[in-house]
Amino acid sequence: MFDVIFLQFLNGLDKGAAYALIALGLTLVFGTLGVVNFAHGALFMLGAFCAVTVRMLLTMETVTIDPEQLSPWGSPLEIREPLVQAWLGDFGAVLVNYSVPLSILITIPIMLLVGIALERGIIKHFYKRPHAEQILVTFGLAIVAQEVIKSVFGPNPIPQPMPTDLRGAADIGAFLGMQANIITYPIWRLIYFVFAAVVIGGVFAFLQFTTFGMVVRAGMADRETVGLLGINIDRRFTIMFGLAAVVAGMAGVMYTPLLPPNYHLGMDFLVLSFVVVVVGGMGSLPGAVAAGFLLGILQSFASMNQVKAIVPGIDQIIIYLVAVIILLVRPRGLFGRRGVMEA
Amino acid sequence: MTNLMSRNDLLLFAGFTLVVLTMPIWLAPFGAGYPDLLQRFMIFGIFAVGFNILFGLTGYLSFGHAAFFGVGSYAAVWSFKLLTLDAIPAILFAVIISGLFALVIGYLCLRRSGIYFSILTLAFAQMSYNLAYSVLTPITNGETGLQLTLNDPRSLDAVLGQSVAGQPVPNLLGQPLSGYAGFYFCAGFLILAFFLAQRIAGSPFGMMLKAIKSNQTRMQFTGFNTRPYALSAFVISGMYAGLAGALLAVTDPLAGAERMQWTASGEVVLMTILGGVGTLIGPVIGAWLIKYFENILSALNDQILARFWSFLPDGAADTMVAITGKFVGDGWFLTLGLVFVIVVIFLPGGIMEGVRRIAGMFRRRSGSSPATRTQPAE
């Protein structure tokens, strides 16, 4: 029994890390800019498609058609020659193998640009508008983003293999000195967890220990006063939006080996991430992280057969049920402040 | 408040009735004059009018209204299965059940406001959807959807000695409700729903709801308990959704869980905003436009586009087909998203605000009173 619970706990941490990571970016934007960003899921999806694009470029092939030979289905045989390997030899093969982690390097500048362009182009004009309109315009943008991706990459998911060395499962039980082969967990999911922890820690450290972060935090608390001190808070907020986009994009990249991305990926995560943010309390960074882990772990445990035997169907609704209970018991979520988003 | 309708209201109502009833005629040239789409125009019109009673008047943004729509559908189909194939009992049953459901959910959700309210409604709706999809399968028939079968009990019909040959279909006093009969049946309900909404908006109750929207705290300080008013609006709006769901089951007797999903709730929000929140006619127009886009744009394919652009020289025509092709067919959602972004950015009051602005421009030009910019609805 212990092994089952331990495994589900690991699973919960892993899911929680994914939820927390995506909720973190959402909260950053809300906390700094006061904007409810329904396009956040779309940013996650765009990040995932950065990985897809990188892999497509790395695996480009020359196609020569040999009309003499026929394939078994009757069309002329195509001979494919991978380009990167042809140019770079074994190093090219390594590049292809590690395309997912490598694409993070390219995702960061791209998502930063996307985020800044979005903020300067559209979001900026919505600071003073009602929250309902912010929700609607960002929701519209999310639709546009996903449809553009759909028309470029098609509606079907595009699998992104993880590096061969990182496939399969690690024997954590043996590592902790238990019997072998009892507690094993996929290596990539462990990497995802560590990655999420590092990013979350990084964001907190950035806000806590740098001057930039200090100004932003001051701006979150009292924007006008900071402005009166002659600090250009707007520019910093733009950068914060870009940062949130980068966090979402990186989360998307790292998620691709677990789930082949398609255009709808963002919408699938959107509702969930909003529930996480609201349960944590709008605008609270620790709240978002705590709620992410809480909901991830609860969802994992609710999926256990023993639990489902007592409450059938609980695995399907646990997240929403917990959200309802928390919101009814604690009016502003776990760590919410009074008066935020209540009108 | 007088009991008689003001002249403007009466005109609006008469005009609306006329437009609705003549739809099969004036929509035919636009390729939308077929019963299934017309029925959907009516049904989603009712849904949007009802949604506007809550969102437009009180400002509470519900992200879970599809749940009431779905409950209405299921209730209606169960009435067809257990009681009778007649539509009237099914509709009554559906409205009552969805009203009760809205009462429970509204009572809980209205304890919070703002985004917390929205997320609560969303959570309840998603729970309903997920349960309907899984463990409630005995009631909802899961993914396949609840259908009528020959061996349903239909106890009332059995008592009256009515039997069916072939696939059972809903009827009204023995008259089948498919095709245009179904359209006029739904149109009657839309007109009635519109009339009621008009009366509600103009009544002291409606004033109270608008006051909740403008400043709830002030209302509470003056000694009003606002919650019963908001709850009434929530329940009425839920009953409208149930009515729409029931009508969808009347015209097509299958109830599927998808109609309860959050995207369905999102759709009615889009309809209302696109048309114009807080106006009476706006949400209906929004619903019609979205359903029209969904059915007409999505059915356009490259062949039709090629015919449309055939007046251009070959190369240009092909380019235009390739470009426009991205916006129609299964890309129609892109068009919707773009239209939506543009409307929210430039016309926060929706299409109705656009109409008012244009009307205002004409009025200015003709030299009469300057156009007053109406309060943008949020």
Place this chain on the structure above:
Amino acid sequence: MTLSTRGPTRRRVLQTGMAGIIGSGIAPMIFTKGAWAQEFCNNPTGDTVTFGLNLPLTGTYAEEGADEQKAYELAIAHLNGEGDGGLLNVLQPSALKGNGILGKKVAFVSSDSQTKSDVARAGATRMIERDGAIMITGGSSSGEAIAVQGLCQEMGVIFMAGLTHSNDTTGKDKRRYGFRHFFNAYQSGIGLAPVLGQEYGSDRVAYHLTADYTWGWTQEESMKNATEALGWQTAAAVRTPLGATDYSQYLTPILNSGADVLILNHYGLDMVNSLTQAVQFGMRDRQANGKDFQIVTPLISELMAKGAGESVKGIFGTSNWHWNLQDAGSQAFTKSFGAAYGSPPSQAAHTAYVQALLYADAVERAGTFYPPEVIKALEGHEFDGMGNGPTIYRAEDHQCIKKVLVVQGNESPTSEFDVLNVVQEIDRDTVTYDPAIFGGDLGPAEPVPMCA
């Protein structure tokens, strides 16, 4: 428009049929759908006849939908006498002439069903009411198939199901107006179990993960029955929502559950995701009860095998058809499809193509589009040459009875399409069963309902 005359006699139908042929080309097809103009829903009066293709172009089964669309376009071209004629040349017996159907050119309209029953039904309604579709076909999920065939019974329009594998489609939810060429879960169980017994022995413990809808339930039941008959035990059967993406919380409980076989009752993207993730959890490297842990995918297609990549190697499942079968029909279809689209067809494409041809053939044999006559022509019809050997459209439940394939993931594929090997062809007698075991009621063909 609903006060129509009901139940025309056969004589009147033949008369109007003749009148229709003689007077064809006079009335434009659309917007002349008055009750006086026709005796049954969408009686084609012009010189074309329209098929309604209901295809999941987005959603969980989108890849199958896209492949079905290609197949239908090919079938329609062949019916109209374009292209190389494909399977028209090998269908035995055949009444097809390659000049359309009853001399009318075949056209089509299509609708994206999004792999959702509700949407599929709305799309079918639209194609029947607005576009005048004489027949609805397609779909890649049993939920869709059952919802749409109910609608077609209501409207009096024939439905030729695409890919649907649930026992219910021609079992408890069978309809007089619905026909299925694809095999079903019960037949998968009968076909697959002996091979599993042979490969994995008779004392195994199975753990099922099941897509939570009609097809998943019937397949779980069929696989349970078939494997328990072998002597296997069932550790647990867990339902997962259709379209789920992360299966980790359903996979971890399997690891130490005492099970040594995982049976994935998933299809489409669900299968691609659950299989890939199960392999990531190290299931195929594990030992349980002193045996190698195994994964079984009772229904699999080359599209899914392609999506799952490495993970599918060596895994057993069943298929309706596979492109590298060596009979004349399969070869003809593969060549024809390959020449048109540059890739071999999937089983979804095959069943879609065959269904279109069978409908056209039945209309030719009936000599009319009048649905009850077409239904009679299809019921009990014996044919051959379509890639599955001699086949019968059973009159009792409208299920095609034919060979079933047991397939295995290819260990060393020579191309990206060469992902499955046909291990065994289970002959038709073995997979024949008594239609009464699933109950259901076809309902009447006449009086013909009138659509609007």
